[in-house]
Amino acid sequence: MKKLIKNREIIEDTWSTVEDIDSPSELPKGNIIVSLAIWQQYAETLKNREDPLGILLASDEEPEVIKNDLDQFAVIAIHFPKFADGRGYTSARELRTYFNYQGEIRAVGDVLRDQLFQMERCGFNSFAVREDRSIEDALNAFNDFSLAYQADTKNPQPLFRR
Template identity: 50%
Template sequence: MPKLIKNQDIIDDNYQLLETAPAADQPLPEGNLLVPLADWLENQQRYANHQGSVGVWLDSHEEPELLASQVQSLPVIAINFPQFTDGRGYSTGRLLRERFGFLGELRAIGDVLRDQLFYMARCGFNAFAIRADRCIDDALNGLKDFSETYQAAVDQPQPLFRRRMQAE
């Protein structure tokens, strides 16, 4: 079973990522599923009857507004980072947390590397599917690269100067 970093622990990934949805005349795979946004929007009734949990994954160009009214019903929302240099997923993560109030698992998938984890966590991600050719134990250390942050973000809404003023 593949591994995943979730809430700063390495755990088994109990969701199967569907790159494409099965045809309507084929049964869905058993267990928990992460399905493409377009398919989920088109076939919500089919997924509502599924025995396992169903989460949704968005590609980097897809807008989180499409999920706005339904984010609280989803246990997992995954954002695809198709390549290291594509940063649109950071904004999507922040929007899901801050504007739409998503409280569930926000997972980074795709080209996810150690160097990105700290910044992804600042944007609200709490789960990371590390690229298969990289060491997940080393990647976990990426969440601790910096001991203090200056700017406000999802994980720390107060900037450093305000935190220092409150401490005095």
Template identity: 45%
Template structure:
């Protein structure tokens, strides 16, 4: 069973991941594909339970509308670990669209990617079967000094040293 890390804690995943064909239940936590979100966001947000939207790797952050700020979760899918488009999508959601909710990486993610996923704004990781969450937690802080700027460190190291 996949394990979920949210804000550096292993938690139970209470969300159901629906497809375009699935009926949306009246209650319970659901994550729906972007097409369902675009058609039914108002009714999804009015129902009982938490609601999230699922972006496939070929969908853009800009495809979401202002209602995304009301979503509890935005899940970004990584169909293969070599597909890095989700990194850019997460960065744009956090820095251009100012999304403050849970940003969840799902799909084929590797444990050694967690640190970098976190740097661009992810705070939740649904680990594939066989990937232990305990090891993932260890790998969230492997590097103590960050040279490059990102979502978690807005100034590059040389600027930090200049102001010291």
């Protein structure tokens, strides 16, 4: 099973991702993360499912569109098509700060060690590190800095108010 960093620990990833289906009967059992398109098309069916549900947002899909459904999702996965595409940082921050989402926010896609520290500050608490990279090494990223100037989702006060 794939590994994942969650709350700074390496765990087994129990979720599978479904991005494209022709009918809701194709949805597997267990923990699934579905694309925004699937959610929008089959929301009623998905709401009645017993197993936990997650949603996947592409880098150009804004949290605004799911803000009334947040209690449906145990996980919100945000996709990074390239590690240098920073839109996902804004999405995670909006979910935590504006919409008060308390569940898991997961970084998926081109997720690399050197971005984890800032991602965590924006509200991500789980990281599907790219599979060709050492997930153990990636854990070191959280110790890159011992303080920061800005307010963030971990430290709601900027340095000048602390």
